[in-house]
Amino acid sequence: MTSVRRLARVAFTFVMMNYAALAGLASLGRRRGGWR
């Protein structure tokens, strides 16, 4: 069960990190330099 949960978390992180590129593109126009 623990390994399934881990797999689910890894899959979610993969999807989230990849689709962040689309959100990043959408937000590019309204971004300003700042702090990370």
Added chain:
Amino acid sequence: MALLFWVSAFVVCYVYAGYPLCLAAWARINGRRPRTQAPAAGAWPSVSLVVAVRNEASRLAGRIANLLDQRYPGPLEVLVVSDGSDDDPASALAGFADAVRLIERPRGGKPLALNAGVAAARGEILVFADARQRFAPGAIEALVSNFSDPAVGGATGELVLDCERAGARAASTVGDGLGLYWQYEKWLRRRESHIWSTLGATGAIYALRRTLWRPLPADTLLDDVLAPMRAVLAGYRLVFDGRAVAFDRAAPDAATEARRKQRTLAGNYQILALEPRLLVPVVNPVWLQYMSHKVGRLIVPWALLGLLVSSIALARSGWFYAGVVALEAAFYGLALAGAWLDRRASRPPAAPAVPIDLPRSAPEAR
């Protein structure tokens, strides 16, 4: 539709598996490690350590103590640039007397703070650090030793996240995936460095020859990619040095990591606009790696969407496409379960301190 399917599948497979395999083979066959040689005593280049901060007074004393504990064998100056902080950084630094120069400037963003720090710097080598992380002993010395090779224009160290430690993943709800991703990313960077140059630095720990610095535009999102890649475009190497280690915490949850990642990927789009030369073969000496690694990551989400749409459209035409749809459904279902687990997990309390005691006393070879 079949063309869309196969092109999309190729992009996803190439970016995440094909390119790393090619890279591993390339690094093995034609690796060119930098000719690093520690300078003789008294011959170490002068270093300016630039730390840009905004409202980090609570961390400053510990961070500066960590930097001064490095005991760099050559001349070292520490510059803290406060970008409109209103938490009195001068008081936080009062205990360090002349060991630190504080530059206070009106709020303008990190890129302008870095520009101000570099303009005031006198060292031959610039070392950049943030307030939050901690350096392992000998990190600055390891970074600077790379500059004994005249082809090296910049050096980036290795950022170790707490979630990479076994048993430490509970501190972040996305620690499992993030730890794996970061190890994969560093694996790529190490091999890109062996071939010629890595494609950006880690903002938490990197160094650059001062002569190669060009002032950053005020709205720069990824200063740690733009500044080093300008050095690469000028014909210099940017090397990854696993002996120079900094420690940090992973983002506590998916929302925080998603914001960070959005910013990083938006920054990668922005850099293409700021430095379109990166897209020109020959002009960019690491063009193939750049297209495969950085531009590839921008294309992959479109390819994932293309794969999903085309495989659904083609599902009735054969068992193969139906099987791919089933695999995608299982994968996205798993990801949805992961999202639910992330939402359900209570937000962990902020770690009391950056874990500077990570078991990393023996830095690995580059």
